Amino acid sequence: MRLTMETYPFRDPTLPLEERLADLMKRLTIEEKLALLPTQQAAIERLGIPEYHIGAEGAHGFVDREGVSTTFPQTIGLACSWDRRLFREIGKVIGEEARAYFKKSGKGGLSLWFPTIDMERHPRWGRTEEGYGEDPYLTGELAAEIIRGAQGEDPFYLQVSCAPKHFFANNNEKNRGSCSCSVDPRNMYEYYLPAFEKAFLKGDAYSLMTAYNEVNGIPMMIHPLVRDLVKNTWGLEGKGHVVTDGADVRCTVLLHHYFETHAQTIAAALKNGVDTMTDDPALVIPAAREALQQGLMSEAELDRAVAASLRVRFRFGHFDPPGICPYDQPVEEGPESPRKRALARRAVQESVVLLKNGVPVEGPQRPLLPLDLSSPIPSGKGAKIALIGPLIDHVYSDWYSGNPPYRVSVMDALRPLVEDQWGKEGFICERALDEVCFTTMDGRPLVIDGDGNLRIGKVPPETPAAVFVREDWGWGANTLYSPERQRYLETKESFDVSRQPAEGEDLWGEGKGYGDSPLKVTASTTLNWFITTLYNLVPAHIASRRERSGIAELTKDGPFQHEAMQEPKDGGTEQQRARKFAFSEWRKTDTIVGSPFIEKNCALYREGPAFLRTWNSKTLRIDKEGNFHLERFCTEPTPLMMHLLRDGIEKAVEAAKGAETVILCLGNNPVINGKEEVDRPSLRLPPYQSALLKAVLAANPRTVVVLMASYPFMLDEEERAAPAIVYLAHGLQELGNGLVDVLVGRVSPAGRLPLTWYEREEGLPDIMEYDIIRSGLTYQYTRRPVLFPFGHGLSYSRFTYKDLRCSSPRLAPGAEVSIRCTVVNEGPLPADEVVQFYVAFYGSKAPRPLRSLKGFERLHLRVGEARPVEFRLRAEDLAIWDVRQGRFWVEPGRASIMIGASSEDIRLSTEIEILGESLPPRCADSIEAWSYDSYQWCYLHEKRGEPIPAVFGTTKRQEKLHGGAAYGVVNGEHPQKSKTPFQGQGLRAPGEGKNDRNGSAQDILESVLWVLYREIDFEGGKTVIEVTAAAGPGTTLELYLDSLEGPPHAVLPLPTTTDICAIPDAPQRPDLVWATLAFPIAPIEGIHDLYLVFRGNLALHRFRFGPTASASVAT
Known part of the structure; x- marks a missing residue:
């Protein structure tokens, strides 16, 4: 029988999925496979496969830019509900409306890029609204429910697919497209990864989006953990697919400077588990073709990636006859239905x-x-x-x-x-809100003409100065709204709300813009990717001489003074041609009109002379003819007189x-x-x-x-x-x-x-501090003053907690206990109560959380009603990531069982014994440097070609951070002011209990760069240390046993191999030269804590002790 497009085996829904997929894959040519690699998947007309766009948003309701959809509170608000059932129902609505959009568009809407489950460990993150809070358990539970609700309940077909994002350690916006986040093993496995794990193992997510940032020096779109953990351990391999974040292919070259070509990026991405590129097909397809031709990747790797996204499309019903997929049925219920209104x-x-x-x-x-x-x-x-x-x-x-x-x-x-x-x-x-108007300093009014242009009026005024409602959002961010025109003042760079920058487009150039004025009262909303309605009204009396003569000079250290943005010579390399993609830089900017010279009280400047500065750091100059000019480097800015008309x-x-x-x-x-x-x-x-x-x-x-x-x-x-x-x-x-x-x-x-509200912002670490344990971030580790704690919220009613019962006083690995209590509504109103279950572990060899959420339940109780509540706890829920063995471990100790109304409002508590095993000592034969127990002033970055990072320490980095800006801020204090870097973390100071401490030892502890490895077993005696390192000129590595008191046990003079001062701050990545060298040392026996003190610029990847050396011995 001759096969047609309708009778190909891949179109037969009765066949097994993998058989259908294999049939389709063998029919595709290489060029057709390449066309399926970008998220804008091309049509394969000869096989009857329509075009499909992977990617749509659904954070708190499906996003249809051209239509309407049910909109729920921002995600951080939804997380305040602590209600699993609500999340399941909202997910269902999002999935239904995504399906309705697909029926309308025929091209996309089913591959959703949500939920955002980045851990919100720092309250200054710009995208806090999108996340679920600071706790991995709460985030994972709620995310799993909304995913299951959206994807549907059919055993085979998917209503939509969900891609949790952004994997992982993505919690800063400034420099997000180029930065590296230093994340050690405990923070990684105990804090940043569990929410993603639950999204796959409990939520059954079918996709994943990687983050822009690097983790420990490796861009996440090429990070081995995508393959090793998400695909192979959590089960996404053979089930779903991984996408990159938008334009991240080009960012890996242009911003990370990780590779020279896009072909290298795509090949590395495919090898490490990424399947689909969210970038321009005109970039992706030729680059992928080049990667094949150069042997950077194989056709089998291309097949695996393409099959991953097609596998999900089969579950959408894309290749079935009409009427087979249950989600293809017409949806008659619109966003205004009673059910959806009530749910919202x-x-x-x-x-x-x-x-x-x-x-x-x-x-x-x-x-x-x-x-x-x-x-x-x-x-x-x-x-x-x-x-x-x-x-x-x-x-x-x-x-x-x-x-x-x-x-x-x-x-x-x-x-x-x-x-x-x-x-x-x-x-x-x-x-x-204040109402203001503006005149020139000689009294000429600023008026709005018939086309909406802001102009200078005549004197005496034929038309009074235009009145604006001023919304002052602080830090130099103002909007000016005309009640007469019912529009906002905006600059010439006015874009469609859904539009993001195009390649080669330069919005930073000069020019007067449309009409005769670069300022128009035409914006109906402030919502835009670029907030062109923002203005900084800079008080003229506080501007310095330089600022008065050239305010734009303040931007000389701003986001666009970057090497990649300079004009290339002789056409330049692919990196240098970044100028042609001017807005690769918006991936890393902190675009805001707030100015560094706006003092604390200057946002209350409400009338008087002011310079007008736009959203993109241009300043208003008015020439002799009265024409307006917006100039980025303005040497003669024109002040305006701001008049307060209404207070x-x-x-x-x-x-x-x-x-x-x-x-x-x-x-x-x-x-x-x-x-x-x-x-x-x-x-x-x-x-x-x-x-x-x-x-x-x-x-x-x-x-x-x-x-x-x-x-x-x-x-x-x-x-x-x-x-x-x-x-x-x-x-x-x-x-x-x-x-x-x-x-x-x-x-x-x-x-x-779902977030801690801190009493003070002073003392919070820099937003690039990703070590929540050492810096004391989140309710789990903070001892800073708190305004409102995690889990806090009051009621109009009154609840009593009683009758706490635990099924066993002991808990062993592999077992679980049941914890029960009764909650009674003794107040005057029927009400909901969120019962929260926390655990604290005592007796650990490492700093543990003050308490961790392990369960919660939202209950509705009538007046006088009593309701039993049960939580279950496994010993494995209390496991710590053992940096020595690289796996979770249940230690022996005591666990405090706490049930209450918030993390600080504990109503019932008891203790149980945990029958774990003591952590074994470290083996001296091989130690990865990043598996430390504690540190000061160092950070983690890549050893190129290795999945395990190295510990970097540089004098430049130490000078930058010594004030507590990023590392070592404990309890809101800088380390040089706190008693020890461990104070408040539940761990004794190094050497405490073994040697008397003195001032000189304390000075060393606080001022030098050191790394600590506890309980190394030097069984049989060790006389040689072998290190794999990269070192700058004049670098030594000092070894101390048990404390930093006294002379070092050994001093290793490391030969110069490279210059590492610039890592990771330089725009270009130097090629580091690594060496493995062995040094003789005085014999060490028994079990000891080991301090390694870095003197100079050093990167340490691994080290070992032995009776003999396997590498050349340095003398």
């Missing part, structure tokens, strides 16, 4: 966290929330409620939001409730005094001062909002502060004096309804924080 509202309700609910100094002596709208308005007050703040009538979207079918603001939801009872006079609304804070105080109770809505705009590519400049409220809060609170102490934000804040003493504080993330379509349901008591709040 419930999601907001469950995301609301009641941080504080005290009794105000005025009015009835009861907690301020829930609001009592029925009680009489007190004498002297004209209104029941004053709703104040810049967020009262806004429902903000973020970059990963879909377009909601409708938006309900707080004002929309609260106004009718109050006015129905008290009339219009009972409700006051005040956005509390927003004054109006807010007036409104606050006129009402019984104030609802003050503060927070952030999700695309300003914290977003993809932009880390937060501070944890504080914007200074304008801080001043507003303090003024309103002074005017009316009955103030409820509502923080609507993508991330946690630090509140000072005056700010947190408000009697009631509520937090929720931006909630999109049902934001107002869900929040007001909680404020008025229709629903009791039960949201819980």
